[in-house]
Amino acid sequence: MGTVIEIDNLVKRYKELIALDHLKLTVEEGEIFGLLGPNGSGKTTAINCILALLYFDKGSVKVFGEEIQPNSYEIKKKIGVVLQNVAVFEELTVQENIDYFCGLYIGDKKLRKQYVEEATVFSGLEDFRKFYPKKLSGGLLRRLNIACGIAHKPKLIIMDEPTVAVDPQSRNRILEGIQELNRKGATVIYTSHYMEEVEQICSRIAILDKGRCVAFGTSEELKGMIKTGEKIHLEAAGLLPFHLEEIKELRHVYKVDYREGMLEIRCSGGKHNLVHILDYFGKREIGFGRVYSELPTLNDVFLEITGKELRDSAE
Amino acid sequence: MxxxxxxxxxxxxxxxxxxxxxxxxxxxxxxxxxxxxxxxxxxxQVIFRRIPVAYASEQEDGAFGQLLKGLEEDSELVKVQTAEYKKARQLLKEGNVEGVFCEEPDTGDVTLIVAEQGVNQTILNSILKQYQRAKATFSNIGRENPAGIQAAAVRLEEERRYLKAGSVTEAxxxxxxxxxxxxxxxxxxxxxxxxxxxxxxxxxxxxxxxxxxxxxxxxxxxxxxxxxxxxxxxxxxxxxxxxxxxxxxxxxxxxxxxxxxxxxxxxxxxxxxxxxxxxxxxxxxxxxxxxxxxxxxxxxxxxxxxxxxxxxxxxxxxxxxxxxxxxxxxxxxxxxxxxxxxxxxxxxxxxxxxxxxxxxxxxxxxxxxxxxxxxxxx
Incomplete structure (x- = not known):
């Protein structure tokens, strides 16, 4: 296993705005690497620097061990790109589009034909070969966008928010497809502001905020970095301030939030937290409705590290 | 690719x-x-692309009349209408011709009468000028070196070809x-x-x-x-x-x-x-x-x-x-x-x-x- 991408001390400014602030990342061969962060956190800028599309002010970007330049065609031939916006020709059919982009990498006609066919089937577009992009639904269009990016069987696939504005069914299919590509040996860089997607498919994750990498590791490692071990939600009407104070005094409870009849209790690890809380409500003879407990999410990681919600920031 | x-x-x-x-x-x-x-x-405009012109002379086979006839047949540059002087002026007045060439039977002098100025009139004038120049040349040669008349005739023929080639095309x-x-x-x-x-x-x-x-x-x-x-x-x-x-x-x-x-x-x-x-x-x-x-x-x-x-x-x-x-x-x-x-x-x-x-x-x-x-x- 080698290092596929090595970003060191990367700084990119847009006039006064610092888009990338001494970013440092490494992506290892064979992994699905997630870049998670709200809109404007620097994910796309980082991708564009990796692809040698952008000038940057400082630092270095190495891909497959070499500094990537705009004319590094041999390196670029190993990369497949699925950009955030659908980038296909409106006047070419599904099959022609895939063939066009595959042909920018694969010269051999027979091999290209085979690859185009495989990409068409892989993307589930076999029934839409002769369709023009404007006749495709949003989900199918996204799949075409992906097919154009991966048809040449690249070793490194960079996907910049490929599931934006996609229905759940298509989204699942896309995510399964990415995992399949990874199983076949491709290294994948996946950027998204949907934490569930990143958590579902990525082996390692970097959380970006304001151009900086604020956390880095596996999903479990990231969750281990924060105080929250468990979140308990409880529907209860008419709680008084002293009740909240008493709940906060319970073992492992470190934060209590009560809004519109819904109590959120954050516990720092430990076991049987829900039992202790229900026991308190029983002793005080306070009635309650729905109760559920959940483990921390990447949103909680982002919240604790940056002080703001990932979802809110993304919108 | x-x-x-x-x-x-x-x-x-x-x-x-x-x-x-x-x-x-x-x-x-x-x-x-x-x-x-x-x-x-x-x-x-296309139908009347040849320049309509009237030729007025009391002499039936005037030299200039011969030239005009040649131009009409060879180069299709002009369309000649032979008429008496008064009739010719009338044609010009009515706009049926672009110019009137009058040849004096005694002297052979030719004058051009036009009603307005334009490209066609310029072309007619050019024809007249070349004729006058050639005529003067022939008179001089005939007076001073009668043996050179033949060579001068060849030269005149070349000039007539030039007139045809140098003019606007038929279109x-x-x-x-x-x-x-x-x-x-x-x-x-x-x-x-x-x-x-x-x-x-x-x-x-x-x-x-x-x-x-x-x-x-x-x-x-x-x-x-x-x-x-x-x-x-x-x-x-x-x-x-x-x-x-x-x-x-x-x-x-x-x-x-x-x-x-x-x-x-x-x-x-x-x-x-x-x-x-x-x-x-x-x-x-x-x-x-x-x-x-x-x-x-x-x-x-x-x-x-x-x-x-x-x-x-x-x-x-x-x-x-x-x-x-x-x-x-x-x-x-x-x-x-x-x-x-x-x-x-x-x-x-x-x-x-x-x-x-x-x-x-x-x-x-x-x-x-x-x-x-x-x-x-x-």
């Missing part, structure tokens, strides 16, 4: 209905309207043809929008599609060249279609040099594409703004070439001749006009040369602007 990308670029052009409308339907409609409005007049000289030439020029220059489209698909900071192409494993020039070649091909075909429609469907006499007219269409199309490409690669304005610039330029250029106002090119020639040397629509229209109006190809190649120089300048400027391969922002 070149031919595959070329093929796909052709597909794109052919399948874009908007492009087809502006490049095929619009010129056809405009050409048809031109023909419906001015067609009759054009026809009239119509009417300025309404300028409108059709300007229409062909406009069709060529409509390629500017295709050139703009090529630039938009090329600049990675313009569209996602361009960005995707920029990060592909092939050089950007290897993608750009087939694209430009395909767009020039298509634009040439659109212009060629316009020429064929005007010639074969509307019956407009555009001229005899078909091959050179198509060559003009090809070079003109390349010029149109390069104008659009340069507009596309300059600055970071939206596609809509750049498209507006291209269309605006095309219309202004066509206006100065005489599309909307037929005498405009001549007015520009009078007051700002340099503009006509660089105005793309004028150069295209003028090269077509030159083919039709001059017997030698010098003026035609002058216009074509100017167009080639413009293409090279535009191409180099575009190249300097797009050679950078990284962007400040995408």
């Amino acid at each position: 070149f031919f595959r990308l070329y093929k796909y670029s052709i597909f794109q052009s052919v399948r874009c209905k908007l492009v087809l409308f502006w490049n095929v339907i619009f010129p056809v409609v405009l050409g048809t309207l031109f023909q419906m409005t001015f067609g009759g007049y054009v026809e009239e 119509s000289m009417d300025c309404l043809l300028d409108g059709f030439y300007s229409l062909i020029a406009m069709t060529c220059l409509m390629g500017a929008t295709s050139g703009l489209s090529a630039a938009t698909d090329f600049k990675a900071d313009a569209t996602s599609l361009a960005a995707r192409r920029a990060v592909a494993g092939a050089s950007r020039m290897s993608m750009l060249l087939p694209d430009l070649a395909a767009k020039i091909t298509m634009q040439f075909l659109y212009a060629a279609f316009s020429i064929c429609y005007l010639s074969f469907v509307l019956g407009v006499e555009l001229g005899e040099h078909g091959g050179l007219m198509f060559l003009t269409a090809l070079v003109g199309s390349a010029l149109g594409i390069m104008i659009g490409f340069l507009v596309g690669v300059v600055g970071k304005y939206s596609y809509g703004v750049k498209e507006g610039l291209c269309i605006g330029f095309m219309l202004v250029s066509s206006f100065f070439s005489g599309l909307m106002f037929q005498s405009m090119a001549r007015i520009v020639e009078m007051y700002a001749p340099a503009l006509n040397q660089v105005n793309p629509a004028t150069l295209i229209a003028k090269s077509l006009y030159s083919l039709n109006i001059y017997d030698n190809l010098g003026p035609y190649f002058h216009c074509m040369g100017n167009m080639v120089v413009l293409i090279l300048v535009l191409g180099m400027a575009s190249f300097l602007l797009v050679r950078r391969e990284r962007y400040a922002a995408v």
Whole structure:
């Protein structure tokens, strides 16, 4: 296993705005690497620097061990790109589009034909070969966008928010497809502001905020970095301030939030937290409705590290 | 890879209905309207292309009368009507002839009477001047060296041939043809929008599609060249279609040099594409703004070439001749006009040369602007 991408001390400014602030990342061969962060956190800028599309002010970007330049065609031939916006020709059919982009990498006609066919089937577009992009639904269009990016069987696939504005069914299919590509040996860089997607498919994750990498590791490692071990939600009407104070005094409870009849209790690890809380409500003879407990999410990681919600920031 | 990308670029052009409308339907409609409005007049001009002239002399076989008869039969430059002096003046007054030649039976002196000044009158005057010069020469030779008469006759015959070759061609000289030439020029220059489209698909900071192409494993020039070649091909075909429609469907006499007219269409199309490409690669304005610039330029250029106002090119020639040397629509229209109006190809190649120089300048400027391969922002 080698290092596929090595970003060191990367700084990119847009006039006064610092888009990338001494970013440092490494992506290892064979992994699905997630870049998670709200809109404007620097994910796309980082991708564009990796692809040698952008000038940057400082630092270095190495891909497959070499500094990537705009004319590094041999390196670029190993990369497949699925950009955030659908980038296909409106006047070419599904099959022609895939063939066009595959042909920018694969010269051999027979091999290209085979690859185009495989990409068409892989993307589930076999029934839409002769369709023009404007006749495709949003989900199918996204799949075409992906097919154009991966048809040449690249070793490194960079996907910049490929599931934006996609229905759940298509989204699942896309995510399964990415995992399949990874199983076949491709290294994948996946950027998204949907934490569930990143958590579902990525082996390692970097959380970006304001151009900086604020956390880095596996999903479990990231969750281990924060105080929250468990979140308990409880529907209860008419709680008084002293009740909240008493709940906060319970073992492992470190934060209590009560809004519109819904109590959120954050516990720092430990076991049987829900039992202790229900026991308190029983002793005080306070009635309650729905109760559920959940483990921390990447949103909680982002919240604790940056002080703001990932979802809110993304919108 | 070149031919595959070329093929796909052709597909794109052919399948874009908007492009087809502006490049095929619009010129056809405009050409048809031109023909419906001015067609009759054009026809009239063509029928009377030979200069009608009256010859008045009491002597039946005057020398000048013989010359006119020769010109009428050999060069079809004039259409001679022999009449008495009064009748001849009457014909001139009624506008049936452009001039009256009167030959004195005793002296052989010839005078020309015209009612107005114009190209035809200038030609008639030129015929008279040459005759007078030849006559004077023969008189001198006969007086001083009678043996040289034979050689002088040969020389005179050569001069008569020159008169025929140096005159305007048989085709119509009417300025309404300028409108059709300007229409062909406009069709060529409509390629500017295709050139703009090529630039938009090329600049990675313009569209996602361009960005995707920029990060592909092939050089950007290897993608750009087939694209430009395909767009020039298509634009040439659109212009060629316009020429064929005007010639074969509307019956407009555009001229005899078909091959050179198509060559003009090809070079003109390349010029149109390069104008659009340069507009596309300059600055970071939206596609809509750049498209507006291209269309605006095309219309202004066509206006100065005489599309909307037929005498405009001549007015520009009078007051700002340099503009006509660089105005793309004028150069295209003028090269077509030159083919039709001059017997030698010098003026035609002058216009074509100017167009080639413009293409090279535009191409180099575009190249300097797009050679950078990284962007400040995408």
